[in-house]
Every structure is written in structure tokens, then in C-alpha cells.
Amino acid sequence: MAHEAPGMMHGTLDALILKTLVTGPRHGYAIARWLEEATGEMLTIEEGSLYPALYRMERKGWVEAEWGMSELNRRAKLYRLTPRGRKQLVAETEHWARFAAAVSKVLLPA
Amino acid sequence: MAHEAPGMMHGTLDALILKTLVTGPRHGYAIARWLEEATGEMLTIEEGSLYPALYRMERKGWVEAEWGMSELNRRAKLYRLTPRGRKQLVAETEHWARFAAAVSKVLLPA
DNA sequence: TCCTATACCTTGACACTCTAGGTATCACCG
DNA sequence: CGGTGATACCTAGAGTGTCAAGGTATAGGA
Numbered sequence: 001m002a003h004e005a006p007g008m009m010h011g012t013l014d015a016l017i018l019k020t021l022v023t024g025p026r027h028g029y030a031i032a033r034w035l036e037e038a039t040g041e042m043l044t045i046e047e048g049s050l051y052p053a054l055y056r057m058e059r060k061g062w063v064e065a066e067w068g069m070s071e072l073n074r075r076a077k078l079y080r081l082t083p084r085g086r087k088q089l090v091a092e093t094e095h096w097a098r099f100a101a102a103v104s105k106v107l108l109p110a
Numbered sequence: 111m112a113h114e115a116p117g118m119m120h121g122t123l124d125a126l127i128l129k130t131l132v133t134g135p136r137h138g139y140a141i142a143r144w145l146e147e148a149t150g151e152m153l154t155i156e157e158g159s160l161y162p163a164l165y166r167m168e169r170k171g172w173v174e175a176e177w178g179m180s181e182l183n184r185r186a187k188l189y190r191l192t193p194r195g196r197k198q199l200v201a202e203t204e205h206w207a208r209f210a211a212a213v214s215k216v217l218l219p220a
Numbered sequence: 221t222c223c224t225a226t227a228c229c230t231t232g233a234c235a236c237t238c239t240a241g242g243t244a245t246c247a248c249c250g
Numbered sequence: 251c252g253g254t255g256a257t258a259c260c261t262a263g264a265g266t267g268t269c270a271a272g273g274t275a276t277a278g279g280a
Contacts, residue, residue, distance in 0.1 A: 010120040010236065010267085012213050019217055029258050035216065042212040049237050051260065056236090074245070076258060093217050095118075100210050102152040103122050106145065107129055107203050117235065117268055139227050159268050161229060166267090184276070186227060223280085229273075236267090242260075249254085 013045065013053050015092035018062065018085055027068075027076035028054055054079060062088050123155065123163050125202035128172065128195055137178075137186035138164055164189060172198050 009016075020031045032045045045053075057063045062085035070076035081089070119126075130141045142155045155163075167173045172195035180186035191199070 008121065008209065008237085011117060012217075013237080016213065016216055027258075038216055039212040042208065043216070046238055047259080048239065048241095048261080052236085070258075072246085072257070074257060096213065096217055098152065099118060100214060102149040103126065103206065104210060106126055106148055106153070107122075107206055119269095120236080120267065123268080137227075156269055157228080158230085158270065158272095162267080180227075182226070182277080184226060221280100224278090226277080227275085231272080232270090234267105234269080237265085239262105239264080241262085244258085246257075247255090250252090 009043070009045065009049060012096065013049060014057060014062075015089060015096060016043070016045075017050070017053060017057070018081065018089040018092070021063065021079060021081040021085070022089070025066075025078045025080040027070055027078050029076070030070070031079070057085065060088075061085070119153070119155065119159060122206065123159060124167060124172075125199060125206060126153070126155075127160070127163055127167070128191065128199040128202070131173065131189060131191040131195070132199070135176075135188040135190040137180055137188050139186070140180070141189070167195065170198075171195070 016035060017031055020026060020034055026034065028047075028050055032047065032050055036044055054063065054065070058065055058079075061082055063079045064082055065077050065079050068076060068078045126145060127141055130136060130144055136144065138157075138160055142157065142160055146154055164173065164175070168175055168189075171192055173189045174192055175187050175189050178186060178188045
């Protein structure tokens with residue numbers, strides 16, 4: 001649903017996408033569906049954010065793309081995590097944990 | 111310190127600033143210092159983000175400014191939370207809690 | 221006198237997200 | 251057969267917020 005404020009995903013999108021790929025290669029559309037499903041529609045990736053993010057991460061060497069077939073036998077571009085992507089995910093996860101803890105400490109009543 | 115990645119504050123800055131003001135009026139510089147101190151240097155507000163954020167929130171009616179004196183008896187612009195600012199803080203805090211929970215659920219090991 | 225801390229301000233670049241369009245294929249249903 | 255909705259990808263442009271890097275001014279201490 002994402003009746004959320006625009007820009008809500010800012011900063012965490014890469015990590016979320018990378019995380020989606022740890023269990024194996026996935027195509028873009030599946031990444032978006034999986035994330036929605038996994039968070040009960042709480043988090044939604046707009047396609048206008050998703051694809052640019054994937055290209056960005058491909059340029060950085062965090063993921064690799066290859067044309068293939070989806071589960072429904074349709075043309076799809078499959079993204080696979082690279083070793084560097086794995087390292088990046090670890091780093092971003094750690095950063096998220098510390099950042100979230102700090103913000104929560106300030107924002108949420110003790 | 112803020113050896114953090116650029117853009118880290120994205121989205122949460124307003125809420126953090128508003129929260130800083132619940133205990134009473136503060137001037138910009140004090141807001142930045144307080145937040146650093148409260149998070150053990152984990153979160154830092156760059157001045158180039160802080161002041162624009164305050165003007166933004168003033169325009170939106172979340173805070174009100176008034177020239178006065180700092181604790182050190184220096185000219186300082188004191189910001190005070192308005193009722194609308196208080197409401198905004200509640201909303202943003204709730205949003206943060208749900209957002210952080212969703213992201214953590216995906217990112218952090220169960 | 222010089223330096224540091226206090227306190228505020230602004231410009232411009234940068235990065236990311238989102239809106240809002242678009243293409244093509246396939247399955248299903250009337 | 252035509253229409254519709256889901257799948258799957260793509261892109262241009264706008265909007266926005268954050269940041270880097272400059273700047274001003276004053277007060278106090280060395």
C-alpha cells in the first residue's frame with residue numbers, strides 16, 4: 001500500500017534488495033513482490049526506484065545480471081549477489097543496526 | 111565524528127530535531143550538540159542540514175523561532191515546538207517505529 | 221593579540237526516490 | 251475474438267533532502 005511519505009525508503013533500499021538476493025538469484029519484479037509479502041505490505045519498492053537501484057548496484061559490482069526465465073516461464077533478468085555485494089550487505093546491515101538503535105534511543109520513550 | 115555514509119540522516123532528521131524540543135525551547139547549535147551528546151557521537155547533524163531543516167519546519171508551522179540569549183549569554187535564535195509540531199512528532203515517531211520494525215525484520219537475523 | 225568555541229547563514233552539488241508514463245507477453249474469461 | 255489483468259521490464263523528469271564548503275560575528279582565554 002505504501003501510503004507512506006515519499007522518500008521513505010531513502011538509504012535502506014540497497015540493503016533490502018541485497019538481502020532479498022542472499023537466498024539465491026531473483027528478478028526485479030520478484031524482488032519487489034517478495035519484499036512486500038515479507039513485510040505485510042509495509043514496505044513497497046516503486047519500480048521507478050527498483051530498477052535504477054539495480055543498475056546502480058550492478059555498476060558497483062554488488063550484483064550481476066543475466067537474462068533468463070521467471071518461474072512463470074517469462075523472459076526475466078535474474079540478479080545474483082556477488083562476493084562484494086555480500087560484503088556490502090554485511091556492512092549496511094551493521095550500519096542499519098547501529099543507526100536504528102541510535103534513532104530509537106532518541107525517539108522512543110525509554 | 112559522523113564517519114557515517116553521507117545521506118544517513120535522510121528522513122529522520124525532522125523527527126530528531128522535534129524530539130529535541132519537547133523538553134523546552136532550544137537554539138540550533140544546542141540542538142546539534144544535544145543530539146550528538148545523547149547518542150554518543152553516533153548521530154551528528156551537519157549545520158548545512160540543521161538550519162534548512164529548521165526553516166522548513168518553521169514554514170510548516172511545526173516550530174516557532176524567537177531571538178534570545180543562549181546559556182552563555184550570546185545572541186541565539188530559540189526554537190519552540192508548536193502544537194502542530196507536537197502532533198507531527200507523534201506521527202513521525204509512530205512511522206519510524208513501524209518502518210524500523212519492518213526493515214529490521216527483513217535485514218536482521220531472526 | 222591570536223585562537224578556539226559559540227552561533228548563525230547560504231550556495232551549489234549530489235544522490236536518491238518517486239511520479240507517470242511507456243513496451244511486450246501471457247493467461248483467462250466472456 | 252477481444253478485453254482485461256498480471257507479469258516483467260524500462261525511462262525521463264521532477265522533487266527533495268542532505269551535505270560540503272564556504273562565510274559572518276562575538277566572546278573568552280592564553
